[in-house]
Amino acid sequence: MIRAASLAAFLISALPATAQEKTKGIVAVGGSVTEIIYALGAGDRVIARDTTSSFPPEVEALPDIGYMRALSPEGVLSVNPEIIIAESGAGPTETITVLEGANIPFITVPDEYSASGVSAKIIAVGEAIGEEANAKALADDLKRELDEITRSTNEMAGDNKKRVLFILSTQGGRIMASGTETAAAAMIEMAGAENAVSAFDGYKPLTDEAVIAAAPDAILMMDRGGDHDSSIEELLQMPVIASTPAAKNRAVIRMNGLYLLGFGPRTAKAVVDLNQALYGG
Amino acid sequence: MTLTTRNIHARIGKKEILHGIDFTARAGEITAIVGPNGSGKSTLLKAITDEVDFTGEVILNGRNTAKMKPWELAAMRGVLPQSTTLAFPFTVIEVVRMGLMAGASGERADIPSRALAAVGLDGYSGRFYQELSGGEQQRAQLARVLCQVWHPVVDGAPRWLLLDEPVASLDIGHQLLVMRLMKDYASRGGGVVAVMHDLNLSAMFADQMAIIMSGTLLTSGPPDTVIQNDILSKAYGCSLTVNTAPEEGQSFLLPHLAMHN
Amino acid sequence: MIADTTVPQDRRRTARRAHVWLTALLVLISIASLAIGASGTSLWGALQKLVSGQPLSQTEQVVLWDIRMPRMILGICVGASLAVSGAVMQGLFRNPLADPGIVGVSAGASLGAITAIVLSGLLPLAAMAWLGFWLVPLAAFLGGWGSTILLYRVSTRRGRTSVATMLLAGIALGALAGALSGILVYMADDAQLRDLTFWGLGSLAGATWAKVLVAGPVIVLSILVAASLGHGLNGLAFGEATASHMGIPVQRIKNAAILAVAAATGAAVAVSGGIGFIGIVVPHLLRLSTGPDHQPLLLNAALLGASLLLIADVISRVIIAPAELPIGIVTAVLGAPVFLWILLRRRGLVDL
Numbered sequence: 001m002i003r004a005a006s007l008a009a010f011l012i013s014a015l016p017a018t019a020q021e022k023t024k025g026i027v028a029v030g031g032s033v034t035e036i037i038y039a040l041g042a043g044d045r046v047i048a049r050d051t052t053s054s055f056p057p058e059v060e061a062l063p064d065i066g067y068m069r070a071l072s073p074e075g076v077l078s079v080n081p082e083i084i085i086a087e088s089g090a091g092p093t094e095t096i097t098v099l100e101g102a103n104i105p106f107i108t109v110p111d112e113y114s115a116s117g118v119s120a121k122i123i124a125v126g127e128a129i130g131e132e133a134n135a136k137a138l139a140d141d142l143k144r145e146l147d148e149i150t151r152s153t154n155e156m157a158g159d160n161k162k163r164v165l166f167i168l169s170t171q172g173g174r175i176m177a178s179g180t181e182t183a184a185a186a187m188i189e190m191a192g193a194e195n196a197v198s199a200f201d202g203y204k205p206l207t208d209e210a211v212i213a214a215a216p217d218a219i220l221m222m223d224r225g226g227d228h229d230s231s232i233e234e235l236l237q238m239p240v241i242a243s244t245p246a247a248k249n250r251a252v253i254r255m256n257g258l259y260l261l262g263f264g265p266r267t268a269k270a271v272v273d274l275n276q277a278l279y280g281g
Numbered sequence: 282m283t284l285t286t287r288n289i290h291a292r293i294g295k296k297e298i299l300h301g302i303d304f305t306a307r308a309g310e311i312t313a314i315v316g317p318n319g320s321g322k323s324t325l326l327k328a329i330t331d332e333v334d335f336t337g338e339v340i341l342n343g344r345n346t347a348k349m350k351p352w353e354l355a356a357m358r359g360v361l362p363q364s365t366t367l368a369f370p371f372t373v374i375e376v377v378r379m380g381l382m383a384g385a386s387g388e389r390a391d392i393p394s395r396a397l398a399a400v401g402l403d404g405y406s407g408r409f410y411q412e413l414s415g416g417e418q419q420r421a422q423l424a425r426v427l428c429q430v431w432h433p434v435v436d437g438a439p440r441w442l443l444l445d446e447p448v449a450s451l452d453i454g455h456q457l458l459v460m461r462l463m464k465d466y467a468s469r470g471g472g473v474v475a476v477m478h479d480l481n482l483s484a485m486f487a488d489q490m491a492i493i494m495s496g497t498l499l500t501s502g503p504p505d506t507v508i509q510n511d512i513l514s515k516a517y518g519c520s521l522t523v524n525t526a527p528e529e530g531q532s533f534l535l536p537h538l539a540m541h542n
Numbered sequence: 543m544i545a546d547t548t549v550p551q552d553r554r555r556t557a558r559r560a561h562v563w564l565t566a567l568l569v570l571i572s573i574a575s576l577a578i579g580a581s582g583t584s585l586w587g588a589l590q591k592l593v594s595g596q597p598l599s600q601t602e603q604v605v606l607w608d609i610r611m612p613r614m615i616l617g618i619c620v621g622a623s624l625a626v627s628g629a630v631m632q633g634l635f636r637n638p639l640a641d642p643g644i645v646g647v648s649a650g651a652s653l654g655a656i657t658a659i660v661l662s663g664l665l666p667l668a669a670m671a672w673l674g675f676w677l678v679p680l681a682a683f684l685g686g687w688g689s690t691i692l693l694y695r696v697s698t699r700r701g702r703t704s705v706a707t708m709l710l711a712g713i714a715l716g717a718l719a720g721a722l723s724g725i726l727v728y729m730a731d732d733a734q735l736r737d738l739t740f741w742g743l744g745s746l747a748g749a750t751w752a753k754v755l756v757a758g759p760v761i762v763l764s765i766l767v768a769a770s771l772g773h774g775l776n777g778l779a780f781g782e783a784t785a786s787h788m789g790i791p792v793q794r795i796k797n798a799a800i801l802a803v804a805a806a807t808g809a810a811v812a813v814s815g816g817i818g819f820i821g822i823v824v825p826h827l828l829r830l831s832t833g834p835d836h837q838p839l840l841l842n843a844a845l846l847g848a849s850l851l852l853i854a855d856v857i858s859r860v861i862i863a864p865a866e867l868p869i870g871i872v873t874a875v876l877g878a879p880v881f882l883w884i885l886l887r888r889r890g891l892v893d894l
Contacts, residue, residue, distance in 0.1 A: 048864065066865030069733065070740045072747040074609045075864035077601065078581035089733050094748035102604035168732075202731040332783045355789025368636035368779045369834035375553070379776055379788065429788065 022130040023083045027076060029068045030087025032264035033109060034059055036122050037085070039138060039265035040131040048079040050090075055258055055266075073098040085128050087111055111263070113186035115146035118263050138265065145268040146190065153192030153275045162278050163196040164188045165216035165246065168203045170235060177206040177214075183261040184220065191274040193218070208240040216246045218278055222257035253277045282308045282342045282439045284329070284472055291321075291328040291335035298324045299335070300496045308342075308439030308472040310488035311463050315477050317517050321496040322476050323363065326445050329474070330360045342438050358441035359426035363449065364419065367410050373397065373421050374406035380428030392431050396424040401458050415450045423447060423459065433471025442466060444475040448482065460486040481533050484508050492516050508532040557838030560831070564845035568618070571852045575614045578856050580863035581605050613749035617855045618848040619761040620746070620814045623806035625847020626840055628821025629828075630768045633775030633836050634799045635705055638829070641821040642807040645800055646689040646712050649719035651811040652742065653726075654685020659737050660726045678741070679753070679812035686808030689715060694800055703796045705782075743868030744815035746855050757809040764806035765844055767798055772837030775799070779834070817870050819877035820847050830884060 027048045028034040034053035037046055049059050050068040065075050068090045076084065076095065081104055088111040090096075096106045109124040111117065119139035126135020154161075166184035168176040178184040179200040188195045196214040197206065206214075219241070232252045241247050255277075259270050284306045291299040298321045306312035316322040328335040331346065339346045341357060349357075359380070367376065377393040397403055400420040405413070410421060423444075430440040442463065448456040456479075463473045464486055477483040483490055484504040491501035494516045500507060513521045513534070523532050577585040583605040588598055598606075624642075631640040642648060658681035665677075693715055697708035730738065774795035777785035786792045810817075824847045828839055854872040861867055 051865070063864050064862075066862075067736070067740070069736050070745070070747070070866070070868070072580070072745075072859060072864075072866035074605060074859060075580045075866050077605055077609070078579070078864045080581075080601075092748055094750050094753075097750065098604065098608055101608055102600060204728070330783070330787060351786050351791050352789035355787060358787075360784070360787035362781075362784055365780055365784060368633075369638070369829065371779065371834055372553070375833065375835060379780075382773065 023128075025080060025082035026129060027065065027079060027081040027084045028053055028059075029065075029071070029084060029090045031055065031258040032111075032121065032262040033085050033087050033125060035258075035262060035264035035266065036125045036135075036138075037129060040122075040126055040129070040134045042129050042131055045129070047081065048076075050086075052258070055262075071095045077102060077104075083107065083128065085109065085125055113181075113183045113263055115143050115150065115190075118146065118267055119143040121263065122265070142265065142268055146271065149268060149271050149275070150190045150192075153190065153271070155192075157192040157279065161192065161194040162217040163215060164193045164218050164220050164278065165196040165211070165214055165244075166220045167235075168222070170238065173238065175206045175211060175238075175240070176203050177211075178203055183263060186263075187260060187267075187271060187274060188220065190271045191278060193275075193278055211240045212243060214244075216244055217249070218251035218253060219244075219246045220253045220255070220260075220274070222260065223254040224257075251278075282472070283340070284308075284342075284441060284474060285340040286325070286329060287338040287340070289325065289328050289335050289337035289339070291324050291333050293324065293333055298333075298496055299328060301337070302328075302493070302496075302498050304491055304498055304501070306472055306474045306489065308441070309467055309470055311467045311473040311475065311486055312489040312491065313475055313477040313483035313487035314491050314493060315480060315483055316493035316499075320493045320516075322493040323445055324496075325493060326443060326474070326476050330358075330443055341441065355429065356435075356440075357430075357438070358443055359429040361419075361423055361426045361442070361444040361447055363445045364415070365422050371410050372406065373402065373408050373410055373413070376410050376421055377406075377424045377428055380425035381431075389431070392428050393424070396427040396431065397421075399427060399462055400424045401455060416452065416455060419447070419450055420455065420459070423462075427462075427466075430471070433466050433469040439470050439472050441472040441474065444473070446476050446478055449478055456482060480508065480513070484532050484534075505530075505532055508534070553833035554835065554838070557832035557835060557842065560828070560842050561838065561845070564842055564849065568845050568849045568852075571849045571856075572614055572618065575617065575852045575856050576606065576610050578860060579605065579610055580859055580866075608751070609749075612751045612754045613746050613855065614852065615754050615758065616749040616813060617746050617852045619754075619758055620810040620817065621820060621848040621851025622765055622844035623761045623810040623847075624817060624820040624851070625824035625843040626765050626768050627803040627807045627810075628847075629825035629836070629840055629843045630771060630775065630799050630803050631821075632825055633771075633778060634796065635709065636779060636781075638826060639822065642803050643716070644709060644712050645803060646693045646715050646719070647686040647804050647807040648811065648816070649716040650689025651682040651686030651808055652816065653689070653719040653723050654681035654683070655741050655812075655815070656723045656726045656730075656738055657681055657685070659741065660730045660734050679757075682812040683808045686811055687804050689719065690800060690804035690808075701793060703793065703800075705796075740868060741815045742870070744817035744870035744873075745858070745866070745868050746814055747859075747866055749813070753813045757813045760809040761806050764802040764809070767802040768806065769840045769844065771795055771799055771802075772835070772840050775836040775840075815868075815870070817851070817873055819873045819881070820851055823877045823881050824850060826881070827884065 024045050026037060026046045028037050028046050029050040031052045031054060034049050035055050037043060038056050046062060048063040048065050050065055052068055053059050063079055065071060065079065068086065070092065071090065073095045076099060084099065084104060084106045086106065086108050088108050090108060099106050107128045109121050111121060119142055122139040122142065123135050126132050166178035166188065168178060177197050179197050179202055180195065181201040182203065185195045196216040235241055235252060236247050236250065255274065259266055286302055286304045289299050289302040290297060302325060304325065314322045314325060324333055327333045329339050346354060374393055377396055381393055394406065397406060400423050402417065402420055402424060410418060413421060426442065430442065433440055448459050451459060460482055463475065467473045487504055489501060490504050490507040492499040492507060492512065499516055500512055508523050510521060510523055521534055523534060525532055583602050585606065588602045588606055591598055627642045631642055631644055632638050635644060655678050658678045662677055693708055693711055694703065696711045697704050727738065774790045777788045777790040778795065782792050824843050825839065828842050828846060832838060832842065854869050854876060858867045858869045858872045
């Protein structure tokens with residue numbers, strides 16, 4: 001909330017400058033922010049990115065200033081940024097303070113897991129980099145598209161919505177699953193399915209019994225690259241997973257983490273992909 | 282000047298070990314505290330040095346020690362415990378030098394090496410304390426204590442050596458060396474109080490002996506009054522025969538193989 | 543019996559000479575830490591400008607004055623306090639493996655930090671706005687200090703502190719703090735978990751003048767108190783009774799040692815997070831090279847601890863620049879092998 005307030009103050013102070021000439025030397029912090037900047041055609045103005053920015057592939061060639069929640073002030077300054085645009089949660093506060101002291105705007109864009117949230121994020125990024133018109137168009141298109149997809153997927157599924165369990169990790173046999181109010185939950189709902197766990201919010205470890213009670217029809221996971229099939233096999237062989245309907249149908253869906261959970265320009269496509277993976281063509 | 286205790290009751294945990302001891306040692310003398318195992322002789326010394334809980338008073342050179350600061354006490358008396366474990370690899374000279382810093386002996390830089398020589402450890406100064414044998418460690422500690430109260434008399438007031446079994450782990454040669462050292466300290470006006478195990482050595486060197494039995498002072502006095510068949514038999518619970526060496530009239534004990542009935 | 547290890551030279555002189563060398567080292571490294579960083583800003587260029595009366599560019603001013611300078615000072619303070627606290631704890635507990643963790647500072651500080659990170663969302667907005675980034679350091683300091691005082695109270699009866707009780711109670715308190723932290727970790731969301739991990743790895747990246755001004759005096763004062771305890775800690779090496787017979791006010795030394803360590807470590811951990819290894823490696827290195835006498839040891843520990851932490855910090859900020867490696871990783875990666883090497887090479891000495 002405070003961030004939102006200070007953000008507003010920033011945007012106002014940043015506006016006159018951006019309106020006249022386009023800022024070069026953008027540091028993009030946060031995978032979705034980076035994607036949005038590229039989608040707005042300003043990719044050539046990005047000079048550095050954070051660790052979570054991995055799309056489009058060419059950003060990987062840019063200098064990496066570290067993890068978005070643990071940025072070091074001199075590291076950021078060393079790439080000579082003119083503006084830093086970050087997802088919410090970037091920091092720490094000390095670094096932001098020092099950067100502000102160096103007269104480098106540090107703009108944090110709002111993040112909300114919904115169609116209007118994505119469009120607000122795009123508009124905020126667009127305003128920060130002087131691409132208001134492009135941003136407005138992209139945001140409106142995306143919002144319309146997402147609303148449309150959400151409506152049609154939910155209509156199609158009707159009362160037979162599949163129950164989907166999003167598993168963040170299975171470290172040490174402990175299943176970390178998504179409850180409500182997460183990006184994963186929002187994606188599952190937009191794709192016309194139902195989040196199998198609604199007892200808590202955020203990501204929490206799930207007991208074996210809770211997994212069985214959730215009775216997921218499908219399991220959704222992030223694709224960490226590497227050996228695809230063997231890890232699915234391993235998952236299905238975990239006793240608690242083996243007893244779920246999802247395991248019986250071998251319904252395990254893996255999607256790239258940033259693509260699935262990023263809430264950026266590709267989100268509409270991701271929803272469609274997820275819907276197809278769940279319900280078939 | 283004396284070291285005097287008044288009505289000392291000392292306890293370790295819940296058990297009372299000493300039941301009211303009035304004890305006096307004079308400067309210029311060696312006072313040996315003897316008694317059987319578990320009689321409380323070490324506890325008496327620990328009460329004098331405030332290492333156990335006790336009631337009663339300890340008067341050192343006319344001052345109540347309970348009212349003195351640690352550094353005032355340290356300037357007046359050195360205390361040698363039965364054994365000392367030392368953390369960290371200090372060398373012998375470093376150990377001994379700490380005695381010098383502790384007491385008000387003046388900053389005489391050569392005192393530590395003289396103290397080492399006095400206990401027969403010259404040439405050991407660069408050795409690690411923890412690598413010494415038990416007897417060597419004890420002598421190194423004695424050298425440290427000597428350093429602390431190097432001069433037996435300061436400003437007309439005697440200083441004190443309070444020693445808990447100073448010769449217990451020494452061979453006969455070093456036992457004699459240390460006993461002579463104590464004698465010399467006393468003869469120069471200092472006070473020496475030693476808990477002793479060996480009655481013969483005590484009889485040979487001490488000016489006064491105090492026998493502790495079951496937490497009380499059984500008797501005290503010059504060795505020839507204390508080293509008596511009946512007293513020792515009572516204190517140690519076995520019969521002992523006191524003999525006298527022909528030349529010097531020195532009393533000594535030889536252990537008996539058979540018990541008298 | 544005959545040819546045991548001997549130390550022929552007077553180690554006091556070696557230790558005093560070390561004061562000079564280590565001071566020179568610290569000065570050198572401090573300059574390096576001002577000169578080296580991810581951005582190309584040159585200390586010499588800036589100095590030349592200053593000498594010739596030209597104004598500094600804004601970047602130069604920010605990088606040198608607002609980033610590197612407070613970071614250097616905080617690094618010196620934190621490194622010195624970790625090393626001195628380690629040496630004092632080892633002396634007090636007569637154990638070369640003791641560290642401030644023993645008196646509950648670390649467990650308490652991390653519980654405080656975790657509480658602040660996880661529960662800050664529950665605070666009223668006004669309070670959050672007011673406390674801002676002070677919340678975590680403040681909570682860490684209070685947690686560290688508070689748990690030490692608690693432990694100290696538990697272990698002190700009739701004016702005497704039992705070091706053994708403190709050790710055992712410290713283990714119990716540590717377990718309790720760990721459990722409470724566990725509950726909070728369970729409640730934490732994904733982002734907070736990330737923050738917790740990074741806090742635990744330590745960093746000087748958050749150094750600001752404000753932190754220097756608040757934590758600096760606490761640390762400097764506690765180090766001064768701790769550094770005055772050398773004679774007393776030497777005496778305690780013989781055990782408490784003997785120390786007292788040597789004229790050392792044992793209880794007063796214990797009070798001062800515990801409070802100074804709690805304050806210094808609490809403040810250091812609060813501003814830098816968890817940084818391991820300095821507190822054990824530095825006193826150990828020094829004891830091996832200049833002997834265990836605490837009087838020169840404490841000062842040398844402060845100097846060497848500060849130098850090593852600054853070196854680690856320089857490495858942490860340039861090795862994956864423009865990103866930064868948490869400094870706790872650097873100290874452990876550098877410290878652990880060096881420590882092992884010393885242990886293996888001087889195996890005999892360490893057992894002493």
